[in-house]
Amino acid sequence: MIGVLHTGAFEIFAQAGLYNTNDKLASDPEAGLSFLCLWLILSIMKYLGIDYGARNIGTAVSDAGGTLAFPHTIIPNDKKALAAILALIQKEQVGRIVMGDTRANNGVGNSITPEAERFADALFRESSIPVEFASESWSSYEAARYAPGDHHDDSVAAAIILQRFIDMNAQDTEISFDELE
Numbered sequence: 001m002i003g004v005l006h007t008g009a010f011e012i013f014a015q016a017g018l019y020n021t022n023d024k025l026a027s028d029p030e031a032g033l034s035f036l037c038l039w040l041i042l043s044i045m046k047y048l049g050i051d052y053g054a055r056n057i058g059t060a061v062s063d064a065g066g067t068l069a070f071p072h073t074i075i076p077n078d079k080k081a082l083a084a085i086l087a088l089i090q091k092e093q094v095g096r097i098v099m100g101d102t103r104a105n106n107g108v109g110n111s112i113t114p115e116a117e118r119f120a121d122a123l124f125r126e127s128s129i130p131v132e133f134a135s136e137s138w139s140s141y142e143a144a145r146y147a148p149g150d151h152h153d154d155s156v157a158a159a160i161i162l163q164r165f166i167d168m169n170a171q172d173t174e175i176s177f178d179e180l181e
Contacts, residue, residue: 105135
């Protein structure tokens, strides 16, 4: 069998009794089908990327396989922002949220950090989807390289943050199906 499976799925499979380190897959024929169904669900999970700013919130959404990030929209950072992002999560069937960490490279927060963290907490409370933080260092600068003139697109910055997260985590979380045989 050829393919890739995220290691986090093995924890879920082990809890369900479908996988253990001795025989890899339980001998029950239905377990194999359950294993395949769960793998398919996990492998088509979309990500939402967020570039949180004082005036605007840039968003990006991955493809269904969670491998490529695409700029989506810019949402004004006002009282309607949380509802707009929750609607986006539902519409796009997002399974994971990645938000740019507003801290500097040395880990020190800035004026927007407390507000961004409160927003992430509210987003988790309302969506039940954990918000993971990823470095947003230089993402706005990199996004500006692709923008015409002086135009700054926060959704492009969100896509850069999300793509970095996907790329960095894909290296550590892939296991070949060949290891199951």
